[in-house]
Amino acid sequence: MADLPILQFEETIMKAVEENTVVVIIGETGSGKSTQLSQILHRRGYTKSGIVGVTQPRRVAAVSVARRVSQELGVRLGDEVGYAIRFEDRTSERTRIKYLTDGVLLRESLSNPELDEYSVVILDEAHERSLNTDILLGLMKRLVERRASNFKVLITSATLDGEKVSQFFSECPVVRVPGKLFPVEIVYSHERPVSYLESSLATALDIHMKEGEGDVLIFMTGQDDIDKLVSKLEDRVRSLEEGSCMDAIILPLHGSLQPEMQVRVFGPRPPNCRRFIVATNIAETSLTVDGVVYVIDSGYVKQRQYNPSTGMYSLDVVQISKVQAHQRAGRAGRTRPGKCYRLYPSAVYEDEFLDVTIPEIQRSSLAGSVLYLKSLDLPDIDILKFDFLDSPSPESLQDALKQLYLIDAIDENGLITRIGKTMAELPLEPSLSRTLMEANEHGCLSQALTVAAMLSAETTLLPGRSKNTEKKRKHDYLDLPDGSGWGDHIQLLQIYECWHQTNYDIDWCKDYQLQVRGMKFVKDVRRQLSQIMQKIAKGPLDVQISRRWKESQQDYHNLRRALCVGYANQLAERMVYHNGYRTLGFKPQVVQVHPSSVLKPDDEGKLPDYVVYQELIATSRPYLRTVCAVNIAWVTPILDKVNKININKLSGGIGRIEEHTEENMSDLPKTDNVVAAVPDDHESKIQAARERFLARKGKK
DNA sequence: GAGCACTGC
Numbered sequence A: 001m002a003d004l005p006i007l008q009f010e011e012t013i014m015k016a017v018e019e020n021t022v023v024v025i026i027g028e029t030g031s032g033k034s035t036q037l038s039q040i041l042h043r044r045g046y047t048k049s050g051i052v053g054v055t056q057p058r059r060v061a062a063v064s065v066a067r068r069v070s071q072e073l074g075v076r077l078g079d080e081v082g083y084a085i086r087f088e089d090r091t092s093e094r095t096r097i098k099y100l101t102d103g104v105l106l107r108e109s110l111s112n113p114e115l116d117e118y119s120v121v122i123l124d125e126a127h128e129r130s131l132n133t134d135i136l137l138g139l140m141k142r143l144v145e146r147r148a149s150n151f152k153v154l155i156t157s158a159t160l161d162g163e164k165v166s167q168f169f170s171e172c173p174v175v176r177v178p179g180k181l182f183p184v185e186i187v188y189s190h191e192r193p194v195s196y197l198e199s200s201l202a203t204a205l206d207i208h209m210k211e212g213e214g215d216v217l218i219f220m221t222g223q224d225d226i227d228k229l230v231s232k233l234e235d236r237v238r239s240l241e242e243g244s245c246m247d248a249i250i251l252p253l254h255g256s257l258q259p260e261m262q263v264r265v266f267g268p269r270p271p272n273c274r275r276f277i278v279a280t281n282i283a284e285t286s287l288t289v290d291g292v293v294y295v296i297d298s299g300y301v302k303q304r305q306y307n308p309s310t311g312m313y314s315l316d317v318v319q320i321s322k323v324q325a326h327q328r329a330g331r332a333g334r335t336r337p338g339k340c341y342r343l344y345p346s347a348v349y350e351d352e353f354l355d356v357t358i359p360e361i362q363r364s365s366l367a368g369s370v371l372y373l374k375s376l377d378l379p380d381i382d383i384l385k386f387d388f389l390d391s392p393s394p395e396s397l398q399d400a401l402k403q404l405y406l407i408d409a410i411d412e413n414g415l416i417t418r419i420g421k422t423m424a425e426l427p428l429e430p431s432l433s434r435t436l437m438e439a440n441e442h443g444c445l446s447q448a449l450t451v452a453a454m455l456s457a458e459t460t461l462l463p464g465r466s467k468n469t470e471k472k473r474k475h476d477y478l479d480l481p482d483g484s485g486w487g488d489h490i491q492l493l494q495i496y497e498c499w500h501q502t503n504y505d506i507d508w509c510k511d512y513q514l515q516v517r518g519m520k521f522v523k524d525v526r527r528q529l530s531q532i533m534q535k536i537a538k539g540p541l542d543v544q545i546s547r548r549w550k551e552s553q554q555d556y557h558n559l560r561r562a563l564c565v566g567y568a569n570q571l572a573e574r575m576v577y578h579n580g581y582r583t584l585g586f587k588p589q590v591v592q593v594h595p596s597s598v599l600k601p602d603d604e605g606k607l608p609d610y611v612v613y614q615e616l617i618a619t620s621r622p623y624l625r626t627v628c629a630v631n632i633a634w635v636t637p638i639l640d641k642v643n644k645i646n647i648n649k650l651s652g653g654i655g656r657i658e659e660h661t662e663e664n665m666s667d668l669p670k671t672d673n674v675v676a677a678v679p680d681d682h683e684s685k686i687q688a689a690r691e692r693f694l695a696r697k698g699k700k
Numbered sequence B: 001g002a003g004c005a006c007t008g009c
Helices: A005-019 A033-043 A059-073 A102-111 A131-146 A162-168 A196-210 A223-243 A259-266 A322-330 A346-352 A367-376 A394-406 A418-425 A430-441 A445-456 A488-501 A506-511 A516-536 A549-566 A632-643 A681-699
Strands: A022-027 A051-056 A081-085 A088-090 A097-101 A118-123 A152-157 A174-177 A184-188 A215-219 A247-253 A273-279 A292-297 A300-307 A312-319 A338-342 A571-574 A581-584 A590-593 A610-618 A622-630
Touching: A005 A022, A005 A033, A005 A174, A022 A033, A022 A162, A033 A051, A033 A059, A033 A097, A033 A118, A033 A152, A051 A059, A051 A102, A059 A081, A059 A097, A097 A102, A102 A131, A102 A367, A118 A131, A131 A152, A131 A162, A131 A367, A152 A162, A162 A174, A184 A322, A196 A215, A196 A223, A196 A273, A196 A292, A223 A247, A223 A273, A292 A322, A322 A338, A367 A394, A367 A418, A367 A430, A394 A430, A394 A632, A418 A430, A430 A445, A430 A516, A430 A549, A445 A488, A445 A516, A445 A549, A488 A506, A488 A516, A488 A549, A488 A622, A506 A516, A549 A622, A549 A632, A571 A622, A571 A632, A581 A632
Parallel strands: A022 A152, A022 A174, A051 A097, A051 A118, A081 A097, A118 A152, A184 A338, A215 A273, A215 A292, A247 A273, A292 A338, A312 A610, A590 A622
Antiparallel strands: A081 A088, A300 A312, A571 A581, A571 A610, A581 A590, A610 A622
């Protein structure tokens, strides 16, 4: 601890903090910023007038850093040093240093917008630019003006991007702290690989034959490629065995792996052995593998992005940014000098890679964030002029406003409604919180709570596609309830109700191949949602089991109607001659129900005329994921509302966001009072970056 | 009849 670089900068940092309200700290990996900054401030008396809060983008980081700091200070975790993550608040009245996820701090500002119990807030890992961090940055900017006398903000970033953050905070000082990484030699390819999979394979074998001890970390874009490379490596390494003096262990590493499998990557390594870890970008930030000396970087990442004009998400393989390339290379220099093999020429890196990753706020649907900001009810904040470090596109903000209006969270003037205010308190996406509100009016709150909770964990619920599914099991996945013909939401409800009837038996989950961790998470979410709904609940919150078929059909009917109201912006109509659907409310998209859905054609081979969907996502083609059948009678009033939307009024009559978006808004009333806005330098840079990005996408 | 990168309240 004593040799952490940051400690030599204590005086510099403190001088900057004393003289300024905001300070940016640039510290590379190993500088000790996450554990030491809070302690420095503590030593210097900043915990006397309030708490020093340190945000982290991830839960595990918040917990592990808090644990380490409590050890270093020799106090019990939860006393002077504590942490707060969802479902777990390990702080007490004595807590002076508090680690928390940025999502938790956002929730706290909902009930206490001035954050007056904090004397300092440190936004750690701000360079990762998570959606939540970006919103916090905007809120902090406002807060430091209001609380300038007794509040400090420190923002840490691992990259040169600190200058930009400094500009954002009126040219606040930037302190640079060196990291403790060993040098990493960068080796570029001479040309673009024909197949980066083959190229990775060849490079990995080359390292194994020629290089000294040390593990190899290979970055791939997804599970399929990881599995392919793992099996190819297995084959080739075996045939090389006489040529090499080392044994090889080949390990996949990605988010869908069961935790038990992930542990193999972090366990002790047998001597005289080289491990090949074939990973997604999970190994870029979330997980650190010890012993890595060689990194193979394909230069690609699979990235999820949102198109606000179609309401469609897509998962695309895109080039990484220079920052990401730097981060990947850094993974080779943690224990001793390393090497990073970039499977692309240096000219590609220089000319084609973006400097920084496009922040999440420019790649996501913003309905939830906009609702959150509106609910803060700060008279001095106008959402459309909200000061973001990087603004989301005008289309994206308009899309969010339209969505919120369609589900009654804001009125036609863009003002938050009473319903919207309650919705914002729920840790759910707006469509689901609106469903809960509606269900509460129609006697099916209990069922809606279950569905909302199930959807909060849905992706981790079902077992991953593992190669060894030959394990013996009592039931097949097909034995699970089938949604009674109404679709996936009803199926999720039925699954949870079955589990409830087994008294939440863990073995039951295992028998049905449901992820135990996922199901426990659902139970926690359901409890949390019930607590929030308690004060306005008009019916029971606990799981209700209907004895009779007719009763449950009535429940399903009410629930589907509530879902239809909540998902007003996620409606689709079946096409006349086949089972394709057309989305309603957006620029119409022709889509298919995802094959994993339990919704199946009826005896005449037809799917329901109308469905709501949880997600519209283009993978190999556009799909509706997680769908529920609804009645046309519920749909008609929504479509009437869609046709009457006046986006100009919703945006508070501000013309400036009209001019970029004419093309997407052709179905909406045209306004002739469009103000020609001159994009400032900041905006045009963003625009340029977007265009470069889109052009690159088009090329592929 | 296809398949989902990674987080978080």
